[in-house]
Amino acid sequence: MIFRNFGAMNYYVPGYLALVASAFGLISLPTHLTAYRERGVLRRLHASGIRTRHVLTSQTLVGAALTSIGAVLVVALGMPIYDVRSPASIVTVILMFALSTLCFMAVAAYWVR
8 A cells, every 4th residue: 555655564664663662661661660569579679779760760771772672673674574765864763762762661660650
């Protein structure tokens, strides 16, 4: 299907990038942190001098790294296989992806606090 001289995958790939960010931020991160809380891991870490916010920050950074790896894989596979066009401004796409990833992580952090 062609819409405005772009194939369907040119619209799906950005959606998949958002899906990668939202899946980690809204599903994986809260699940991990809630499991830490239920098993008493956060309490033990706090007793050893590690603050909860440091655990949250480290988990967020790991999530952002995993999300970025997932996004690179989606783009790396999407461009050659599905003939996806590159965006006009790659820097803008990277900045917006980073912003959306951080927003999803912030929602997760708010839920588990």
